[in-house]
Amino acid sequence: MPRANDTVAALLEELADLLAVTGGADSFKIRAYDKAARAVAAYHEDISTLDAAGIGQIPNVGKSMTAKVVEYLETGAIGALEELRTRIPPGALQLMEIPGLGPKKAVTLTKELDVATVEELAAAIEAGKLDGLPGFGAKTADNILHGIELLRRNEGRVLIDTATAVAEEIVSALSQVPGCVSISIAGSLRRFRDSIGDVDILAAAEDSAPLMEAFKALPAASEVIGSGPTKTSIRTRRGLQVDLRVVPPAAWGAALQYFTGSKAHNIRVREIAVHAKLKLSEYGLFDAETGDLLVSQTEEEVYERLGLPWIPPTLREDRGEIEAALRRELPALITEADLRGDLHTHTDLTDGVSPLDKMVAAAIDRGLEYYAVTDHAPNLVMQRMTTEKMLAQRAELRSLDAGSMTLLHGTELNIDPLGQVDWDGDFLAGFDITVASVHSHFTLSSPEQTQRLIRACENAYVNIIGHPRARMIGKRPPIDADWDAVFEAAAATGTALEVNSFPDRMDLSDDLILRAKRRGVKFAIDTDAHSTRHMRNIRFGIGTAQRGWLTVDDVINAWPLSRLRAFVAAKRS
DNA sequence: GCCGTTTTCGGCCCGACTGTTTTCAGTCG
Numbered sequence: 001m002p003r004a005n006d007t008v009a010a011l012l013e014e015l016a017d018l019l020a021v022t023g024g025a026d027s028f029k030i031r032a033y034d035k036a037a038r039a040v041a042a043y044h045e046d047i048s049t050l051d052a053a054g055i056g057q058i059p060n061v062g063k064s065m066t067a068k069v070v071e072y073l074e075t076g077a078i079g080a081l082e083e084l085r086t087r088i089p090p091g092a093l094q095l096m097e098i099p100g101l102g103p104k105k106a107v108t109l110t111k112e113l114d115v116a117t118v119e120e121l122a123a124a125i126e127a128g129k130l131d132g133l134p135g136f137g138a139k140t141a142d143n144i145l146h147g148i149e150l151l152r153r154n155e156g157r158v159l160i161d162t163a164t165a166v167a168e169e170i171v172s173a174l175s176q177v178p179g180c181v182s183i184s185i186a187g188s189l190r191r192f193r194d195s196i197g198d199v200d201i202l203a204a205a206e207d208s209a210p211l212m213e214a215f216k217a218l219p220a221a222s223e224v225i226g227s228g229p230t231k232t233s234i235r236t237r238r239g240l241q242v243d244l245r246v247v248p249p250a251a252w253g254a255a256l257q258y259f260t261g262s263k264a265h266n267i268r269v270r271e272i273a274v275h276a277k278l279k280l281s282e283y284g285l286f287d288a289e290t291g292d293l294l295v296s297q298t299e300e301e302v303y304e305r306l307g308l309p310w311i312p313p314t315l316r317e318d319r320g321e322i323e324a325a326l327r328r329e330l331p332a333l334i335t336e337a338d339l340r341g342d343l344h345t346h347t348d349l350t351d352g353v354s355p356l357d358k359m360v361a362a363a364i365d366r367g368l369e370y371y372a373v374t375d376h377a378p379n380l381v382m383q384r385m386t387t388e389k390m391l392a393q394r395a396e397l398r399s400l401d402a403g404s405m406t407l408l409h410g411t412e413l414n415i416d417p418l419g420q421v422d423w424d425g426d427f428l429a430g431f432d433i434t435v436a437s438v439h440s441h442f443t444l445s446s447p448e449q450t451q452r453l454i455r456a457c458e459n460a461y462v463n464i465i466g467h468p469r470a471r472m473i474g475k476r477p478p479i480d481a482d483w484d485a486v487f488e489a490a491a492a493t494g495t496a497l498e499v500n501s502f503p504d505r506m507d508l509s510d511d512l513i514l515r516a517k518r519r520g521v522k523f524a525i526d527t528d529a530h531s532t533r534h535m536r537n538i539r540f541g542i543g544t545a546q547r548g549w550l551t552v553d554d555v556i557n558a559w560p561l562s563r564l565r566a567f568v569a570a571k572r573s
Numbered sequence: 574g575c576c577g578t579t580t581t582c583g584g585c586c587c588g589a590c591t592g593t594t595t596t597c598a599g600t601c602g
Contacts, residue, residue: 027585029574031575032574032585033574036574062574062575062576063574063575064574064575065575100591100599100600102600102601104598104600105600134593135593135598135599136593137592137593139591143592351586351602380586380602381586382586382588382602384586384587440589440590440602443590476601
């Protein structure tokens with residue numbers, strides 16, 4: 001089951017959206033619901049274990065919010081939300097999913113055009129029904145269509161953390177079913193792709209029936225798409241398809257290899273089998289002539305019999321891993337255990353939700369050797385940072401006892417359209433390390449963005465470029481730049497590029513990591529945590545880094561602190 | 574609706590950008 005915190009946060013968020021749509025509340029009230037939702041989601045305690053007094057301790061959760069949370073915990077619903085749901089035009093919430101379309105326009109469109117779905121809206125715009133609607137000119141129509149296109153491109157795909165949560169819950173439930181010998185996540189989720197179309201789960205059992213029955217009966221299954229003895233597909237309430245395949249225990253390794261993919265990788269592996277007069281299927285590796293089963297128990301055996309070492313799932317994309325494996329030159333991929341520090345994190349001094357001491361304690365729990373606090377710099381005006389606040393935080397941080405973990409004081413600077421950042425060199429020199437990121441002007445031309453990023457790299461006090469493409473998966477496309485030119489500048493100046501672990505960023509992406517690595521760039525794999533709850537996201541960054549073939553030597557926060565300090569010092573000198 | 578070292582009212586993240594407007598509304602971060 002998902003944490004009650006997440007369920008309640010989703011309900012409060014929906015309340016905020018509905019209030020916005022109905023226009024029955026001022027913007028501050030709407031924001032209050034949004035803030036409460038975020039605080040509940042990020043709160044370290046499970047709210048289902050708290051009483052009303054405990055719930056009231058959550059920041060931004062006051063009397064009214066506490067009552068709603070308690071109501072949910074006691075009855076499973078929030079009356080005010082149920083009531084609002086009946087009052088809004090059907091479809092308005094769905095239209096708000098379109099990037100660029102907010103509550104006001106969404107409700108106008110549902111009322112004036114009588115459209116309830118994204119498809120109907122697209123059809124209405126293409127039929128010219130927007131003409132003459134006040135406030136909706138030709139540009140707006142274009143923008144909405146573009147937003148719909150963005151949405152469609154992501155259609156059916158969910159963020160990796162959503163898919164992981166669903167998959168882990170199902171694996172955990174099915175592993176309890178009698179007769180289940182093995183069970184594992186397979187498919188693109190096992191390969192850590194940055195967004196997931198459907199979830200594949202593989203189980204081994206002599207008799208598949210109990211597993212299939214249990215799978216179909218899961219609370220998460222809102223619809224059974226199809227079901228047979230070896231494969232059953234369900235759809236969750238949120239529309240995510242989950243496939244369960246059950247194979248005999250003896251076929252486990254071959255099946256896991258087969259169902260992990262990618263398709264391109266498997267084709268290459270099967271070609272190798274064919275050349276060796278073998279046949280590979282999900283049931284095992286067979287002698288092509290006699291049909292005798294050779295191996296099938298483990299993935300390692302299957303690869304080994306084909307003359308290959310075991311290939312990590314994150315590399316299985318036919319991007320050179322087969323050749324590298326044949327040469328016995330697979331990279332020693334970085335793992336979460338290799339990371340010694342986190343170099344991009346926030347606190348509640350800016351837009352984080354956890355205070356400094358809580359974040360530091362969570363970092364110590366991760367077993368980190370060093371930890372940088374990098375709150376937003378003043379030019380991101382909405383965060384209301386000031387030089388004074390920054391210095392006060394530094395003093396507080398210096399006074400904290402983090403045991404054997406070293407605390408670093410940093411900041412996340414804003415790269416302006418010309419590549420300048422918030423402070424001058426004298427002030428920047430006071431930071432142990434800095435991240436610099438694009439937070440505005442996302443639509444500059446490619447040459448302008450390229451220059452902007454190169455200038456930032458050339459700043460002696462910029463150590464890491466944060467989430468370099470500034471994309472938000474499903475919401476905002478990446479900025480356009482000549483990335484190879486940026487990579488050359490990063491490598492030449494000793495500026496690391498970030499692999500941001502936030503599920504909706506996953507930035508850089510695997511393909512660009514590969515390209516950057518070839519040009520000698522170094523990387524920082526960071527959480528960008530805004531809450532202690534976000535520390536776990538590091539696994540997604542690690543998965544992405546592995547897909548980019550990164551090793552310990554490529555990643556500055558896998559280095560000992562002395563080497564990291566030398567990296568920073570070298571650029572400043 | 575939340576909050577408080579300017580505290581029980583009166584603020585609230587606030588400015589940029591875009592497109593539609595002739596002075597502003599909507600959306601976003």
